[in-house]
Amino acid sequence: xxxxxxxxxxxxxxxxxxxxxxxxxxxxxxxxxxxxxxxxxxxxxxxxxxxxxxxxxxxxxxxxxxxxxxxxxxxxxxxxxxxxxxxxxxxxxxxxxxxxxxxxxxxxxxxxxxxxxxxxxxxxxxxxxxxxxxxxxxxxxxxxxxxxxxxxxxxxxxxxxxxxxxxxxxxxxxxxxxxxxxxxxxxxxxxxxxxxxxxxxxxxxxxxxxxxxxxxxxxxxxxxxxxxxxxxxxxxxxxxxxxxxxxxxxxxxxxxxxxxxxxxxxxxxxxxxxxxxxxxxxxxxxxxxxxxxxxxxxxxxxxxxxxxxxxxxxxxxxxxxxxxxxxxxxxxxxxxxxxxxxxxxx
Amino acid sequence: xxxxxxxxxxxxxxxxxxxxxxxxxxxxxxxxxxxxxxxxxxxxxxxxxxxxxxxxxxxxxxxxxxxxxxxxxxxxxxxxxxxxxxxxxxxxxxxxxxxxxxxxxxxxxxxxxxxxxxxxxxxxxxxxxxxxxxxxxxxxxxxxxx
Numbered sequence: 001x002x003x004x005x006x007x008x009x010x011x012x013x014x015x016x017x018x019x020x021x022x023x024x025x026x027x028x029x030x031x032x033x034x035x036x037x038x039x040x041x042x043x044x045x046x047x048x049x050x051x052x053x054x055x056x057x058x059x060x061x062x063x064x065x066x067x068x069x070x071x072x073x074x075x076x077x078x079x080x081x082x083x084x085x086x087x088x089x090x091x092x093x094x095x096x097x098x099x100x101x102x103x104x105x106x107x108x109x110x111x112x113x114x115x116x117x118x119x120x121x122x123x124x125x126x127x128x129x130x131x132x133x134x135x136x137x138x139x140x141x142x143x144x145x146x147x148x149x150x151x152x153x154x155x156x157x158x159x160x161x162x163x164x165x166x167x168x169x170x171x172x173x174x175x176x177x178x179x180x181x182x183x184x185x186x187x188x189x190x191x192x193x194x195x196x197x198x199x200x201x202x203x204x205x206x207x208x209x210x211x212x213x214x215x216x217x218x219x220x221x222x223x224x225x226x227x228x229x230x231x232x233x234x235x236x237x238x239x240x241x242x243x244x245x246x247x248x249x250x251x252x253x254x255x256x257x258x259x260x261x262x263x264x265x266x267x268x269x270x271x272x273x274x275x276x277x278x279x280x281x282x283x284x285x286x287x288x289x290x291x292x293x294x295x296x297x298x299x300x301x302x303x304x305x306x307x308x309x310x311x312x313x314x315x316x317x318x319x320x321x322x323x324x325x326x327x328x329x330x331x332x333x334x335x336x337x338x339x340x341x342x343x344x345x346x
Numbered sequence: 347x348x349x350x351x352x353x354x355x356x357x358x359x360x361x362x363x364x365x366x367x368x369x370x371x372x373x374x375x376x377x378x379x380x381x382x383x384x385x386x387x388x389x390x391x392x393x394x395x396x397x398x399x400x401x402x403x404x405x406x407x408x409x410x411x412x413x414x415x416x417x418x419x420x421x422x423x424x425x426x427x428x429x430x431x432x433x434x435x436x437x438x439x440x441x442x443x444x445x446x447x448x449x450x451x452x453x454x455x456x457x458x459x460x461x462x463x464x465x466x467x468x469x470x471x472x473x474x475x476x477x478x479x480x481x482x483x484x485x486x487x488x489x490x491x492x
Contacts, residue, residue, distance in 0.1 A: 007348065011357050019364065061372040069385040070397070081365065088361040092354045112353040119424070120354075141387040142398045153406050156413040163420040170427040236388055241372035245365065316463035319409070323461045327416070327452075331445060334423065338438045341431060 002105050011111055018091055022251040023053045029251075029304050036308045063240035068140060071237065075138035080238065080245035083131030087252035090124045093117040094259045095179045096292045097269045100285035109269075109289065110179055117178040118170065121260060122163060125215055129155045131249070132217070132224060132234050139237035147233030150315065151217065151224035157322035158214035158221075164330035165207040168337040169197050169264050182268030196267040203333045205265045207326050212257045214322070217250065219307040223315055258299035259292075266295050408460050419448055 027042070027050065034041025043049040067073055094117075097109030114120055129152050136148015170176065173184040187195045198205050214221040225233030232238075235246045262268060269288035279287070313321070348356075387394045422444070430437050455461060 004348065007353060008356070011353070011360055015357065015360055015364070061368065062375055063372075064377050064379065065372070066380070066384060068387045069382070070387060081362075084365055085358060085361060089354065089358050092357045111357055112350040114350045114354070137399075139387070140398045142389070142400075145398050145400075145402070149402055149406055153409050156410065156417075160413065160416045160420065163417070164423070167420070167423050167427045170424065171430050174428055174431060176424075176428065231388065231390070240376060241369055244368070319461070319463040323412075324456070331449065334427075335442065335445065338430065338441065342435060342438055345431065345434070 002107060006102065006105060006107060007111075010107070010109075014091065014096070014111055015088070018088065018252065018255065019248075021255055022248055023057070025251045025255065025300060025304075026056070026247065027053050028300075029307075032301070032304050033308045036305075057244075060241055060244035065240040065242060066237070068237050070140040072138040072140070075134050076237070077242070079131050079135035079138060080242045080249070082134065083128070083249035084245045084252070086124050086128050086131065087249040087256060090121055090256045091252075091259065093120050093178060094256070094263055095182055095268060096259070097285055097289040101282060108179070109285070113177070113179060116176050118166060118176045118181075122159075122166075125155075125162070126159060128215070128253070135238070135246070136224075136234035139234075141237050143230045143232070143236045144234050147224045147226075147230050147236070151234060154214055154217075154221065154223060154318060154322070157319060158211040158326070161207050161322060161326035161330045162211035162215060164327070164334060165201075165204040165211065166264065167330075167334050168201045168204040171334075171337050171341060172197065172200055178263050178268075182263060182270065185267045186270045194267060194270065194272040196270075197265040198267075201265070201333070201337070203329065203336075207330050207333065208265065209261060210321075210326060212261060213303070213306065214318075216253045216257050216303075218254065218303055220310045220313050221318060222312060223318060226312060254300060254303055255296065258296045258303065261299050262292065262295040266299075268292060268295075405460075405463065412455055412460065415451070416448070419444075 030052075031041045031043075031049070033039075041049070042052040045051040045055050067076055092111045093114055095108075095110035095113075099106050099108050101107070132151040132155070133148040136144045136146075136151065139145075169181065173181040175181060175184070181197075185194065185196050189195045189199060193199055213219075217224050224230075225235065227233075230236070235243055238246060269292040271288060271291045274284065274287070277284075387398065389395070423441070426437060426441055
């Protein structure tokens with residue numbers, strides 16, 4: 001029986017790290033984009049411009065909140081809160097480490113060890129549509145409405161491919177619990193290759209990865225906020241802290257997606273061949289948390305790299321990719337996985 | 347005893363406290379000087395034309411309908427995937443038949459062209475009132491002196 005204060009400590013630490021990381025990624029994105037475009041980027045405030053985050057936060061807090069007269073004010077206020085709460089909540093079921101011995105208790109490094117982890121995440125990502133589409137509708141602005149509509153259609157289209165690519169992982173792991181899925185990946189395939197789902201389900205990995213880009217509205221799928229055609233898309237009419245919440249939600253979503261990719265396909269907190277190192281359990285647990293963070297950082301870095309490398313899709317291309325390429329491929333992946341499991345087990 | 351979903355609730359409440367803190371701080375600190383021009387919907391500085399709550403392309407609706415069918419399919423697949431290894435060949439054939447029926451439906455939608463997000467043909471707007479007759483300048487094809 002783990003006392004309440006340890007649970008609370010876990011929640012506060014994870015929430016703090018998640019929020020700090022989301023703020024840090026906004027800064028990193030600007031520095032990396034500057035690096036890719038051969039610019040300098042923000043480097044004046046503090047060491048290497050690191051305090052730019054604080055400066056931005058103060059600026060957002062001090063800005064006037066402009067709500068158009070014709071807008072639906074209540075929905076306009078609620079929409080960013082939906083986005084941010086869903087972006088944060090999804091992280092609650094992701095295991096960021098194995099167990100650790102803390103103050104004499106065996107603490108599992110996951111906030112809520114629910115037995116339907118995957119279903120919870122899928123439900124939450126589906127709810128994410130509401131924040132964006134309500135924001136687009138309530139602003140009473142043509143750009144916002146178009147952005148919101150595009151976003152709803154895009155999110156539901158790619159959600160199918162995302163759900164179907166997870167099916168393959170579930171058939172291998174036979175559990176909806178995310179910690180079980182990670183445990184299943186700690187084995188080895190042929191002696192030297194870890195049984196990460198990246199190697200077991202390569203097609204599912206690619207489909208999930210592409211769908212994750214679409215689900216987080218990141219380039220090359222950022223049609224909902226395509227600047228040259230829609231000004232700012234669904235957040236055209238947002239300013240001040242409410243705009244800040246949308247930005248924050250986007251980056252928190254990016255981190256959560258990266259954590260999900262890591263958990264489902266990259267072995268979660270597992271370090272290959274670390275079983276024979278012979279380090280103490282406490283050090284091992286800390287190393288595993290570190291490994292999880294490193295894997296998530298690599299995926300986040302990849303997200304940022306792709307944004308500044310690949311041009312934006314046209315809307316019909318986006319729909320074609322979602323419906324005519326990813327959906328048939330993911331159905332084929334499910335059938336192929338089923339056939340492979342039959343052949344191996346017989 | 348705190349259930350696992352209770353922990354998610356605590357996580358959610360603490361997150362909400364952070365967010366509310368930000369919003370309330372901003373509410374206290376920020377200026378509030380609205381005037382009609384500032385609160386107009388943004389349309390690149392032009393006067394807004396009409397209301398934004400207009401009818402939109404019916405394709406969004408069609409996509410939502412197709413999504414609904416396939417999303418139910420995914421939901422049916424989840425329990426199947428969990429017990430697949432125990433049921434073996436029987437489960438595979440069952441699900442192959444199920445998927446086949448859906449693939450036929452998918453192929454139908456594809457052939458009907460409901461998945462094609464083609465560009466709409468431009469329709470020249472018709473105006474009810476008579477057009478003002480404009481004197482077109484007469485172009486004379488006079489031979490150019492060489």
